[in-house]
Amino acid sequence: MSIANAILQNSPSCLAPSFSLLSPTPSAAVSVKGFRRRCLRMVTSCVSYSQSSVQNGATDAVAVVGRDQIRLGLPSKGRMATDTLDLLKDCQLFVKQVNPRQYVAQIPQLPNTEVWFQRPKDIVRKLLSGDLDLGIVGLDIVSEFGQGNEDLIIVHDALNFGECHLSLAIPNYGIFENINSLKELAQMPQWTEERPLRVATGFTYLGPKFVKENGLKHVAFSTADGALEAAPAMGIADAILDLVSSGTTLKENNLKEIEGGIVLQSQAALVASRRALTERTGALETVHEILERLEAHLKADGQFTVVANMRGTDAEEVAARVIAQPSLSGLQGPTISPVYCKRDGKVLVEFYAIVICVPKKALYESVQQLRAIGGSGVLVSPLTYIFDEETPRWSQLLSNLGL
Ligand SMILES: Nc1ncnc2c1ncn2[C@@H]1O[C@H](COP(=O)(O)OP(=O)(O)OP(=O)(O)O)[C@@H](O)[C@H]1O
Numbered sequence: 001m002s003i004a005n006a007i008l009q010n011s012p013s014c015l016a017p018s019f020s021l022l023s024p025t026p027s028a029a030v031s032v033k034g035f036r037r038r039c040l041r042m043v044t045s046c047v048s049y050s051q052s053s054v055q056n057g058a059t060d061a062v063a064v065v066g067r068d069q070i071r072l073g074l075p076s077k078g079r080m081a082t083d084t085l086d087l088l089k090d091c092q093l094f095v096k097q098v099n100p101r102q103y104v105a106q107i108p109q110l111p112n113t114e115v116w117f118q119r120p121k122d123i124v125r126k127l128l129s130g131d132l133d134l135g136i137v138g139l140d141i142v143s144e145f146g147q148g149n150e151d152l153i154i155v156h157d158a159l160n161f162g163e164c165h166l167s168l169a170i171p172n173y174g175i176f177e178n179i180n181s182l183k184e185l186a187q188m189p190q191w192t193e194e195r196p197l198r199v200a201t202g203f204t205y206l207g208p209k210f211v212k213e214n215g216l217k218h219v220a221f222s223t224a225d226g227a228l229e230a231a232p233a234m235g236i237a238d239a240i241l242d243l244v245s246s247g248t249t250l251k252e253n254n255l256k257e258i259e260g261g262i263v264l265q266s267q268a269a270l271v272a273s274r275r276a277l278t279e280r281t282g283a284l285e286t287v288h289e290i291l292e293r294l295e296a297h298l299k300a301d302g303q304f305t306v307v308a309n310m311r312g313t314d315a316e317e318v319a320a321r322v323i324a325q326p327s328l329s330g331l332q333g334p335t336i337s338p339v340y341c342k343r344d345g346k347v348l349v350e351f352y353a354i355v356i357c358v359p360k361k362a363l364y365e366s367v368q369q370l371r372a373i374g375g376s377g378v379l380v381s382p383l384t385y386i387f388d389e390e391t392p393r394w395s396q397l398l399s400n401l402g403l
């Protein structure tokens with residue numbers, strides 16, 4: 001039984017030691033003593049371990065430990081949490097979480113997979129330590145906490161939510177009023193070794209890396225966990241490096257972005273541990289299934305199915321008219337089938353039904369083009385899934401893994 005199952009079913013199997021402690025029988029007394037000794041040994045080793053080092057984030061390669069279940073890390077809270085569950089639901093992967101404070105869950109459609117809810121940065125850390133195999137997090141967090149570690153593989157880099165960018169922002173007043181680019185900021189005479197440009201950020205790996213790569217001298221970083229936009233007005237920092245999506249928080253705090261100041265573009269991504277994919281039984285198959293479901297849903301999400309009737313002499317002639325229009329070529333080309341109607345007791349084909357997929361953004365343009373070539377009775381419906389022969393991301397993943 002998996003840990004998830006044991007916890008979900010409140011089974012004592014994974015809690016066995018505390019059971020024998022709570023209700024010791026005479027024969028269990030020995031095992032209780034033994035258990036206490038074991039606990040003491042564990043506590044002692046934990047103490048000596050914690051005195052010597054605290055592991056936080058990237059660890060050296062850790063062997064893939066023997067467990068049967070594939071572990072998928074999902075954000076436990078914050079803005080990514082609900083969107084992640086919604087996306088999986090749209091892919092028919094229903095995460096069965098009994099209550100929001102329970103950190104383990106299951107997806108009945110993926111019986112060999114356990115879901116573990118974690119803070120996004122801990123998902124990345126645990127992928128690196130081998131405690132998770134797959135995860136869904138923002139690319140910003142992957143870059144910040146993954147720090148280029150080659151064991152992290154981005155399986156899908158565009159899950160279409162959590163879109164934001166990491167950007168350097170400065171006040172739009174005072175000495176910064178006429179500064180509009182990174183170059184101008186770097187050239188300001190104010191920044192010296194004694195008085196560097198002070199940047200507040202939660203991104204203490206990406207920040208220094210960015211300024212180094214862009215040749216900025218005399219920059220000092222400070223860190224805080226939130227509401228960074230207040231730092232310049234409070235006099236704590238000159239600039240901030242933080243996530244931006246609508247730009248409202250910057251605007252409301254009299255800050256502005258500058259040209260060349262974007263460190264990275266981010267959105268939610270599916271990430272995996274290379275070691276898990278190559279060494280853990282079933283991990284590659286699981287990631288293939290998740291990837292296929294995601295791709296099929298995300299591809300369909302941007303498209304409509306459009307059905308229209310068109311008068312014509314034969315299917316080829318109708319096809320030629322449709323294909324000549326730039327917005328009507330569909331995924332591979334239009335599907336065209338005869339519409340049989342009965343006239344004077346005879347079955348005739350005067351119309352052809354065409355079925356195409358069109359990008360949502362191009363819908364109106366496509367309808368206009370259809371009408372222009374004689375289309376009528378245009379029906380538009382949402383598409384749920386588009387399963388391609390094979391997804392390009394799967395081939396990329398295999399080649400990345402050297403398979
Ligand atoms: N304003 C935003 N718009 C869209 N996505 C964002 C925005 N801010 C952050 N994100 C994305 O959502 C992820 C989680 O952000 P969130 O604010 O929920 O958590 P957090 O800042 O790490 O935690 P907390 O704010 O509780 O300390 C970020 O890593 C990023 O990928």
Ligand SMILES: O=P(O)(O)OC[C@H]1O[C@H](OP(=O)(O)OP(=O)(O)O)[C@H](O)[C@@H]1O
Nearest residue numbers: 226227242243244245246247248249250
């Ligand atoms: O461009 P906007 O749409 O205004 O979003 C940007 C804000 O969103 C995030 O903060 P969050 O809401 O997560 O609060 P936090 O500072 O407590 O993390 C980010 O740190 C910015 O402050």
Ligand SMILES: [Mg+2]
Nearest residue numbers: 078079225226
């Ligand atoms: Mg936040």
